[in-house]
Amino acid sequence: MKVIKGNIASPLGFSADGLHAGFKKRKLDFGWIVSEKPASVAGVYTTNKVIAAPLIVSRESMKKAQKMQAVVVNSGVANSCTGSQGMEDAVSMQKWTADKLQIDPDLVGIASTGVIGSLLPMDVLQKGLAKLVVNGNSDDFAKAILTTDTAVKTVAVTEQFGRDEVTMAGVAKGSGMIHPNMATMLAFITCDANISSKTLQLALSQNVETTFNQITVDGDTSTNDMVLVLSNGCSLNKEILPNTAEFEKFSAMLHFVMQELAKKIAKDGEGATKLIEVEMLNAPNSLDARMLAKSVVGSSLVKTAIFGEDPNWGRILAAVGYADIDLPVDNIDIYLADIPVMLTSSPVTFDEEDMQDVMQADTIKIVIDLHAGESTGKAWGCDLSYDYVKINALYRT
Known part of the structure; x- marks a missing residue:
């Protein structure tokens, strides 16, 4: 092709x-x-x-x-x-x-x-x-x-x-x-x-x-x-x-x-400054993988953290937890780009300067390994900025 x-x-x-x-x-x-x-x-x-x-x-x-x-x-x-x-x-x-x-x-x-x-x-x-x-x-x-x-x-x-x-x-x-x-x-x-x-x-x-x-x-x-x-x-x-x-x-x-x-x-989301890609690895099945990825990329708190260039992995984990999908949550790894921020559901110390470079990029990739199966899934979204509120508040006017 x-x-x-x-x-x-x-x-x-x-x-x-x-x-x-x-x-x-x-x-x-x-x-x-x-x-x-x-x-x-x-x-x-x-x-x-x-x-x-x-x-x-x-x-x-x-x-x-x-x-x-x-x-x-x-x-x-x-x-x-x-x-x-x-x-x-x-x-x-x-x-x-x-x-x-x-x-x-x-x-x-x-x-x-x-x-x-x-x-x-x-x-x-x-x-x-x-x-x-x-x-x-x-x-x-x-x-x-x-x-x-x-x-x-x-x-x-x-x-x-x-x-x-x-x-x-x-x-x-x-x-x-x-x-x-x-x-x-x-x-x-x-x-x-x-x-x-x-x-x-x-x-x-x-x-x-x-x-x-x-x-x-x-x-x-x-x-x-x-x-x-x-x-x-x-x-x-x-x-x-x-x-x-x-x-x-x-x-x-x-x-x-x-x-x-x-x-x-x-x-190109309204007011967006960054594309967010979430990849879910080793999920119980492909549907769960897709829905979990979409839960993370759809979280308003994750979106605002990405806009603020804040590597707030706690919000990512929370979005996995409230997705109403039955899976163990004691062995989850989370990566921002290639930098691990959580391994086996425990926080990892990372280099702040390296992370700053990652968070300033136009595309932010979040990788989550559930260690709960063999299926994968992806979802895409964008950050949530001040301009999103402005654009939609004034849409008719």
């Missing part, structure tokens, strides 16, 4: 565009991804019981068509908790896009992100849609879906399948309300591989637990967000089938793209 410089339109047969329509005051806020032909599609969605209108419409259309040819996205207004009018607006957003592309409405996925409780300004949407073009500025799509993000989040890779080269690309937004189970962000992945929707869904479902579901910024689960994967078969490779070496190779590509996007989201 080769990492390339690209964007969401790098796979064969895809194009994208992004622009400023007026949902936000100045920044790009509207865009689409278009495939030259209907693509196989897979998706995962928020587990929040309050589900925004765009998700409801997209999910139902995906069930009907089993394919998707375009995704249109606005940022700035979430169209969530907007009642029957919000549903009507979501359907119109889908239909107008389909009319412009001259395709069936059920082949169009829609997504919105931004302030909850506000209706979509439909005149703005119509004007913006009129300006979108096929084969537009593909890099601008990644900018158009952002809200409080400070940077675009993209990744692209290629892999050989026999004589054919398959390209996969991903783009995501997410900075706050990130605690997915699935999924508390918008993420879109395109690919030109020949794979059915059913097999694509299998690959997505198998990889989501160890990637997007292992990040947390603030413990909140959004009402809007989802992950969509489209694969249109334009690379002309032999169809990828389950339980084959080709499926494993495809799954590895998807896992890499999803994990890289997940880490970029965690690193």
